[in-house]
Amino acid sequence: MIRIGIDLGGTKTEIIALDEAGSELLRHRVASPRHDYQATLSMIVRLVEETEGQLGRRAAVGIGTPGAISPGTGLLRNSNSTWLNGRPLLHDLIECLQRDVRIENDANCFTLSEAVDGAGAGHRVVFGVILGTGVGGGIVVDGRVISGPNRIAGEWGHNPLPWADDSERPGPACYCGKSGCIETFLSGPGFTRDHAAATGTMLEGAEIIDAARQGELCSAASVERYEQRLARALAHVINVLDPDAIVLGGGMSNVPRWYETVPHLWQEWIFSDRVDTLLLHNRHGDSSGVRGAAWLGSGPRP
Numbered sequence: 001m002i003r004i005g006i007d008l009g010g011t012k013t014e015i016i017a018l019d020e021a022g023s024e025l026l027r028h029r030v031a032s033p034r035h036d037y038q039a040t041l042s043m044i045v046r047l048v049e050e051t052e053g054q055l056g057r058r059a060a061v062g063i064g065t066p067g068a069i070s071p072g073t074g075l076l077r078n079s080n081s082t083w084l085n086g087r088p089l090l091h092d093l094i095e096c097l098q099r100d101v102r103i104e105n106d107a108n109c110f111t112l113s114e115a116v117d118g119a120g121a122g123h124r125v126v127f128g129v130i131l132g133t134g135v136g137g138g139i140v141v142d143g144r145v146i147s148g149p150n151r152i153a154g155e156w157g158h159n160p161l162p163w164a165d166d167s168e169r170p171g172p173a174c175y176c177g178k179s180g181c182i183e184t185f186l187s188g189p190g191f192t193r194d195h196a197a198a199t200g201t202m203l204e205g206a207e208i209i210d211a212a213r214q215g216e217l218c219s220a221a222s223v224e225r226y227e228q229r230l231a232r233a234l235a236h237v238i239n240v241l242d243p244d245a246i247v248l249g250g251g252m253s254n255v256p257r258w259y260e261t262v263p264h265l266w267q268e269w270i271f272s273d274r275v276d277t278l279l280l281h282n283r284h285g286d287s288s289g290v291r292g293a294a295w296l297g298s299g300p301r302p
């Protein structure tokens, strides 16, 4: 079976076709129509038809996009492509494409991609984390996304930072309406804000990490605060889910030292004398979203 995955973003949309073994048959990227729901639908249909024309075969279709289909209404919600919110995207795509279509959010697609044939391959329970502009999570068990009755499984970025000390309470205000969410500490902008609060200097995450590597003490302290918070946030997940592997993605995942320091640090908060959970860097990088969307399509996986 050929699988088509579409990563529907606010500014660009990517399509990929995978064969049975997960090899890439083709990949194509276009600009997303903005503020136009009908044009978005037409673009997806055109991309699928063109791809199937080139392959000469009908394919299973999966879509990855920010947001989720509300289980109550069947309408998309929580997408930062706001013109898709409140629209019956899944229903309309099933009508237009005349087949079953699966939709999951970008963190779930990332986790599925890494669990099927990425860094988490061969592990039964995989927790995927995106540490980017926001912080998202996804759970895959035996190669299947666990989404849950509320479609929020894995969304731990808006839980409070666990074992917070007085300097971390109440914590920064979050767009969700609460304060001190994990996302406000572990997102790229959260890291920048934390460093600026300590030093008065606004730097991008990569700049802080570079400075720390060169021995600049304030930057090194910011990096140590970050990895300590990441360890606490992941210890919380391990105490609930006890995954075999945790795979990190997003811009803040590209720091080799996290994979040594964090599993050492998290032992203090995990309710077990021994911790075998692996902390892994993603294998597919920016391609994980679109590859995971393709794996949503039904049928056997490698």
Ligand SMILES: [Zn+2]
Pocket: 157, 158, 174, 175, 176, 177, 178, 181, 183
């Ligand atoms: Zn929040």
